[in-house]
Amino acid sequence: MAAPNQIAYTNKRVLDRYLALEQPADKVMATYIWIDGTGENVRAKTRTLDSIPKSPKDLPIWNYDGSSTYQADGSNSDIYLHPCAIYRDPFLLGNNILVLCETYRHNGKPTESNHRKSCAEVMDRAKDQHPWFGLEQEYTLLDQDLHPFGWPKNGFPGPQGPYYCGVGANKVFGRDIVEAHYKACLYAGVMICGTNAEVMPAQWEFQVGPAEGVKMADDMWVARYLLHRVAEDFGVVVTLDPKPVPGNWNGAGAHTNFSTTAMREENGIIEIEKAITKLSKQHIRHIKAYDPHEGKDNERRLTGHHETSSIHDFSAGVANRGCSVRIPRQVAEEKKGYLEDRRPSSNCDPYSVSEVLVRTMCLDE
Missing domain, CATH: 3.10.20.70 (Glutamine synthetase, N-terminal domain)
Structure with missing residues (x-):
């Protein structure tokens, strides 16, 4: 056969x-x-x-x-x-x-x-603030036996280190699928803006955005469809599981970048800091909205290790990938821009994620 x-x-x-x-x-x-x-x-x-x-x-x-x-x-x-x-x-x-x-x-x-309906309604209420989103979708490629693609069948690859943004047949697995997906997204009209190999071998990421309102989530769902459909042509399986391999391997998230007009203007850092204060008071609410099983999937990923924060505590910092919410170094230096919420899981619903961010930071709910 x-x-x-x-x-x-x-x-x-x-x-x-x-x-x-x-x-x-x-x-x-x-x-x-x-x-x-x-x-x-x-x-x-x-x-x-x-x-x-x-x-x-x-x-x-x-x-x-x-x-x-x-x-x-x-x-x-x-x-x-x-x-x-x-x-x-x-x-x-x-x-x-x-x-x-x-x-x-x-x-x-x-x-x-169907979380799109309520998401679109919330975006309409906040449209005067022009909320922009960019989502970083991490995912893992598997063989049809559900073993990580390119991994030894009776063991493990070498420790993490050489794989992130790696080049070479012993460092990256599945680039054909990644590049075919990239071109398919561009052809379809999805606002894909980049891609890279991730920390765990056979794990990749693509980014969608920046887009305003419900557009980012629409594009992300279509990009996910295209990813599964392209991988199908190669006989490879895509998983969005936030912790596909237990142990000393990175999980998969959907880091979400967010800004409003006020954040993007001069001295927008003040608005960014206000927004982070609001997020700190709604941690549990956001954790429940950030994966399809109200935090249960993220429990396996948000451990405080492997570039994650603890699911139990809210934290924020500049250029710190171990925080719940990160202010990029460039944003801190320019004193304007956006924040990155690192808590959403790779299998999150981007409609739910973007909706709760707007409810908390724009509508003060």
Whole structure:
């Protein structure tokens, strides 16, 4: 039997013949993407449109079987997909599109994993402060046996040290996937702004932003979809687990950079310090919002070791990666800019993270 990556390679060679077929000019393949009941995984399915949509309002509301996505009972299983953002499809090309959707129940109420609706409402309330976000998404590549990609099958690689931003076949694993994902994001219209190899081998990071309001979270969810979809083509698995390998290995986070107009202006450091004081008084609230299981996933990661703070205590500092909230050195020197919240886990919902940051720092809730 062929190895999984060989199967993927063979299938793609054959698939190219069919993707090259001419597509009718009046037909569009629209892949609807949504967040399932886990709050951290995405699902997708595709339909044909008879015209090119100019905005999400031009797209039909669709439905799916919520009993198969942890979102409904079999006796009343229809969940509705409401289109909210359109992206170019880097896999099917042409006029074909990706459609990010919100999920709603039969009674018109959002599903439990639909945090976009409340996030958008909060962003609208704070729009006069122009909140900007940038999110650093860490993730780990695995073989299909769920063993870290490129690691020895019966042991461990050498200790951490040479892998961060590393170069060389003995230091980085999976660069093909990383670069393919980067190009796919740029083609789709995602505001990806960088990528790098991380401290643990087979662990990587990409950054989305800066973007205002709900845009960053929209782009991040689509970037996650693209990451899983690209890795699928290579026969590799992506995990967003915040501590994929126990022991003396770095975990994975989603460090979130935040600023308002006042923070970005001259002497904005004063506003940044005020914001940190507000965050210090809402530590538990933020920890609960920073992973899908209200802090239980982050307990494995936020230990006070491996460039993390303790989940139990709030801390802040300049250029200190062991703090809950970090002020970058350049920001401290220029006395304006942004702050970095290092607590969100890699499997966080960026809608929940950005919403609670605005509620605390902009709306004083």
